[in-house]
Amino acid sequence: MLKDSKAFSSFAVTDIEKARRFYGQTLGLDVTEPPGMEGKDLLQLNLSGGGKVLVYPKPDHTPATFTVLNLPVADVERTVDALRERKVQFESYSDGTFKTDAKGISRNGPGPVMAWFRDPSGNILSILEERR
Secondary structure: OOOOOOOOEEEEEOOHHHHHHHHHHHOOOEEEOOOOOOOOOOEEEEOHHHOEEEEEEOOOOOOOOOEEEEEEEOOHHHHHHHHHHOOOOEOOOOOOOOOOOOOOEEOOOOOOOEEEEEOOOOOEEEEEEOOO
């Protein structure tokens, strides 16, 4: 029934302008206003491969305790270094399955090499090494 639906994901932020700068300038993603919703204080993240994510303001936003957006990259360490130059701080995990090193990179978990960080609203994002 929904197989051909052009599905998209969404998440909330506390400040749409901070989100616009973070996702567009800091992370370098393609950020636009959603078609047909211009001037509505919404953002659309246009991801490689055609994926789209709607970002909307919610003043009483409480960040989720899980990753809301995963961004595959060719080299996690190089991407962590580049994002640190842009003042992105990476999460540090010393307990559980995904322990991180001094750079905030999990190298020995059950999944790919990855690192987590937060947007200005506290949402958790990850970069993960894409294996080709």
